[in-house]
Amino acid sequence: xxxxxxxxxxxxxxxxxxxxxxxxxxxxxxxxxxxxxxxxxxxxxxxxxxxxxxxxxxxxxxxxxxxxxxxxxxxxxxxxxxxxxxxxxxxxxxxxxxxxxxxxxxxxxxxxxxxxxxxxxxxx
RNA sequence: UGAGUAAUCUGAACGGUCGCGGCAGUAUUUUUAUACUGAUGAGGAAAGUCCGAGCUUCGCAGGACAGGAUGCCGGAGAAAUCCCGGUGGAGGCGACUCUAAGGAAAGUGCAACAGAAAUAAACCGCCUGCCUCAGCAGGUAAGGGUGGAAAGGCGGGGUAAGAGCCCACCGACAUUGCGGUAACGCUUUGUGCCAUGUAAACCCCAUCCGAAGCAACGCCGACUGGAUUGGUCUGUCCGACCUAUAAUCCGAAGGGCGGCUGGAGCCAUGUAGAGAUAUAUGGCGUAGAUAGAUGACCGUUUUUAAUGACAGAACUCGGCUUACAGGAUUACUCAUACA
RNA sequence: CGGGAUAUAGCGCAGUUUGGUAGCGCGCUUCGUUCGGGACGAAGAGGCCGCAGGUUCAAAUCCUGUUAUCCCGA
Numbered sequence: 001x002x003x004x005x006x007x008x009x010x011x012x013x014x015x016x017x018x019x020x021x022x023x024x025x026x027x028x029x030x031x032x033x034x035x036x037x038x039x040x041x042x043x044x045x046x047x048x049x050x051x052x053x054x055x056x057x058x059x060x061x062x063x064x065x066x067x068x069x070x071x072x073x074x075x076x077x078x079x080x081x082x083x084x085x086x087x088x089x090x091x092x093x094x095x096x097x098x099x100x101x102x103x104x105x106x107x108x109x110x111x112x113x114x115x116x117x118x119x120x121x122x123x124x
Numbered sequence: 125u126g127a128g129u130a131a132u133c134u135g136a137a138c139g140g141u142c143g144c145g146g147c148a149g150u151a152u153u154u155u156u157a158u159a160c161u162g163a164u165g166a167g168g169a170a171a172g173u174c175c176g177a178g179c180u181u182c183g184c185a186g187g188a189c190a191g192g193a194u195g196c197c198g199g200a201g202a203a204a205u206c207c208c209g210g211u212g213g214a215g216g217c218g219a220c221u222c223u224a225a226g227g228a229a230a231g232u233g234c235a236a237c238a239g240a241a242a243u244a245a246a247c248c249g250c251c252u253g254c255c256u257c258a259g260c261a262g263g264u265a266a267g268g269g270u271g272g273a274a275a276g277g278c279g280g281g282g283u284a285a286g287a288g289c290c291c292a293c294c295g296a297c298a299u300u301g302c303g304g305u306a307a308c309g310c311u312u313u314g315u316g317c318c319a320u321g322u323a324a325a326c327c328c329c330a331u332c333c334g335a336a337g338c339a340a341c342g343c344c345g346a347c348u349g350g351a352u353u354g355g356u357c358u359g360u361c362c363g364a365c366c367u368a369u370a371a372u373c374c375g376a377a378g379g380g381c382g383g384c385u386g387g388a389g390c391c392a393u394g395u396a397g398a399g400a401u402a403u404a405u406g407g408c409g410u411a412g413a414u415a416g417a418u419g420a421c422c423g424u425u426u427u428u429a430a431u432g433a434c435a436g437a438a439c440u441c442g443g444c445u446u447a448c449a450g451g452a453u454u455a456c457u458c459a460u461a462c463a
Numbered sequence: 464c465g466g467g468a469u470a471u472a473g474c475g476c477a478g479u480u481u482g483g484u485a486g487c488g489c490g491c492u493u494c495g496u497u498c499g500g501g502a503c504g505a506a507g508a509g510g511c512c513g514c515a516g517g518u519u520c521a522a523a524u525c526c527u528g529u530u531a532u533c534c535c536g537a
Contacts, residue, residue, distance in 0.1 A: 015415070022415095052415080061171090062436050070144095070419045077143065078420080101420065 016052035016087060025052075025089050032115050034107040036096040037072070040089040041115050051076055052089040059094055068092050075105045079118065086117055 016022065029042035044050065053072050055065045072090050096104065112118035 054415095063434095066436065067419090074143080074420050 014048065014050050016050045016089065021050075021087065022052060022054070022089060025087055029087070029089075030115065032111040034111050036093055036099050036104060036107050037111065038091040038093065039108075039111045039115060040091070041117060042087050043085055044087045046085065048084050049082060050087050052087070054089060054091045056092075059092055059097060064097060068096055071101055071104055072108070075101070075108050078105070079109070079112070081118060082112075083117055088112075088117070 025040045025042055029040040032039045032041075051073075053069050055068050059065060059068065069092075072092065076090070090108070109118065
């Protein structure tokens with residue numbers, strides 16, 4: 001684990017904050033659908049990745065939404081081998097409510113590798 | 125031991141690795157920022173937004189109408205549909221629980237269907253008179269049936285038949301005395317009792333209320349923003365252009381800062397009180413984000429169970445309501461057994 | 464976060480103000496009409512009025528709580 005962390009460039013997760021960015025991704029970005037989540041992605045001009053997480057109120061009350069968002073963020077943080085320069089939005093679906101940490105991670109990894117952002121799928 | 129009533133407390137703790145928010149310090153750096161260190165970072169309901177208040181803006185000489193809220197009595201409190209104690213009523217064998225509980229003799233409205241009749245009354249019946257009967261006229265609210273509600277209930281006397289027409293008891297209304305701060309309670313005497321329910325229908329009476337809400341609001345402000353004054357073209361007006369160097373005003377960003385957390389605060393002990401609560405002393409005073417911070421993995425301990433019941437601060441407080449796995453404590457009631 | 468509104472038949476809506484009988488259109492079923500279908504005509508079924516308490520003789524309607532859905536405010 002120590003080596004891996006040394007290799008991993010410690011970059012903060014910059015988040016997408018503006019509504020127009022989300023709308024642009026929904027209309028013009030590409031999408032990958034899995035059972036528990038959906039990914040929208042598109043190239044940006046910043047040279048680093050930006051992450052947005054959408055958990056609608058359809059999924060549950062505030063406690064459940066917070067937990068889903070934290071699990072998604074933690075899974076994204078543990079990923080390695082991401083190529084830079086993408087806007088990524090993760091949308092949670094209703095099946096995610098009872099899912100465990102590993103199941104969410106499996107879905108996220110397969111979705112990102114299909115989109116081409118995740119180049120080397122290292123199983124940690 | 126079983127069944128139950130009421131009240132209160134709790135809502136796991138510690139450690140390791142990685143990671144996050146704001147705060148303080150140090151170092152680098154023009155600033156932004158980056159790195160390291162330190163302590164710190166989610167509830168009993170944070171929820172619902174049902175009441176009340178602080179705070180802010182707008183409006184306002186004063187008053188009235190409209191509209192809204194509250195409604196037994198006393199107290200506590202900043203205030204409240206909250207809280208405490210009591211009174212009346214309803215439920216329960218009981219501990220105890222519930223109670224929007226003023227006025228129907230100020231007025232208006234409504235009371236479907238059924239029933240003769242619904243606030244004004246004789247359908248059947250009973251009795252009297254005319255009378256062979258049928259029928260007609262009168263008396264009568266005992267009985268029938270309808271309905272949520274039908275002239276206070278029941279028993280006796282009385283009567284042509286009946287009727288508070290008369291009497292006893294209960295109820296109702298008025299009233300005397302005593303107790304209580306009061307609501308009201310107990311009691312004395314009288315009235316035969318000319319009229320049901322509904323005010324969570326309009327309404328009347330008494331008390332109170334300006335409206336909106338931190339996405340309130342204040343300050344700074346890019347935009348080389350707009351307007352006027354200004355300068356040039358001109359003899360003058362219109363019009364066009366120029367300037368941001370001169371002044372004033374206005375608008376204003378998916379902007380920034382403030383508002384933003386010490387407040388009618390919490391805990392312990394003493395005193396006053398029946399209690400809510402008040403007061404004195406001591407202690408604690410440790411979220412403040414702005415697309416939004418508490419997560420992932422693992423170990424140990426306690427436990428029936430720790431994989432998690434209900435559930436996430438968004439200006440802040442006081443209450444109410446609703447949701448809740450499991451556990452603990454106290455007081456009391458009933459039944460059974462024993463003494 | 465704050466401020467509002469609505470839940471009635473399979474679908475879309477009245478009725479709630481002023482309490483008593485729950486209705487309209489489309490759809491569904493059956494019958495008639497037609498050689499057959501459509502259209503048309505006749506008959507019928509289908510509702511705890513979102514849920515739970517209360518006021519009342521009586522609640523879709525009045526009051527209180529609660530659950531969903533929708534709208535508005537940067």
